Amino acid sequence: MGLTAMRHYVEYGLVVTVRWFVGHAPYPLVRALGTAIGLTFHAIDGAHRRLAVSQLRAAFPVRSEEECRRIARQTFVQFGQSLVMVLRVSTFTPQQLLRAVEVDGADHVRAALVGGRGAIVFSGHFGYWELHGLTHALVLSPMSVLARPLDNPLLHELLERTRRATGNQVIYRQGALRRVLRALNANECVAILIDQHIQGADAVPVDFFGRPAATTSALATLALRTGAALIPAFAIPLPDGRCRLVYEPPVEVPPATSNDPVLELTQRCTDVLEMYVRRHPHLWLWMHRRWRDVSSTESVTGMFPAGRHDESGLSD
Helix, strand or coil, X not given: CCHHHHHHHHHHHHHXXXXXXXXXXXXXXXXXXXXXXXXXXXXXXXXXXXXXHHHHHHHCCCXXXXXXXXXHHHHHHHHHHHHHHHHHHCCCCHHHHHHCEEEECHHHHHHHHHCCCCEEEEECCEECHHHHHXXXXXXXXXXXXXXXXXXXXXXXXXXXXXXXXXXXXXXXXXXXXXXXXXXXXXXXXXXXXXXXXXXXXCEEEEEECCEEEEEECHHHHHHXXXXXXXXXXXXXXXXXXXXXXXXXXXXXXXCCCCCCHHHHHHHHHHHHXXXXXXXXXXXXXXXXXXXXXXCCCCCCCCCCCCECCCCCCCCC
């Protein structure tokens, strides 16, 4: 067995062990474990810690250095809690999942689907985004989720089973465009995260916290092409371990006179994400290098489960 395969088995064994524990432990213990995981990464992963603080300074220039460091620490804690929450809810029955959430604005999705052109539900790596995907299928109806495969095939299979457990379909880059169009034509929902840096022809530069951020144009292109509604959605953790699922009203499509409707619509969607991050800054992953206009060349790989590709566009 090679070193890579051995590492995959070790990672998988650790995750399965933690999954068993959080599936049986009371919530206070689960929360404490998530906090400990987050604080551990905060302590040992200096590269991601410095990146988070740097991006917070740039995004909130009026906040003090101490406050930026505090938010960065909270972000790591939230990330640790998100990890254990994904594992915890992966052991839940549908009834337990429904008890774990309260929903605000689901009628926006139902109203959009009345038009018969499907809906694109978009968000970012914010709060409990994986739990949102699982419970959306129970609260409304199953949807297709755009995602990237993980390098570790064992963890990939585990995450795949979790994402499909409530009826959702997972769409990866190869052949994604056809599958997305098929889902929208069937008047279904498609979920896309829009807060990752991408490269290539699919990228458009939008303003995010006052700085240019290369963002996927797929969201706007699909909406303009199909007439599907664009529904912002966010999963906000609650103190008791549950989660509030929030669906905002559809983002208004630019008028036909717009010089660049794709850019304008992508900006409007990004503005909604920024609004939520400003309200709850610790719920967003500041340790992900969202902007590439920084002078630092320090490597920040190695903290998160690796994806096989760094693109977020769609391909035929």
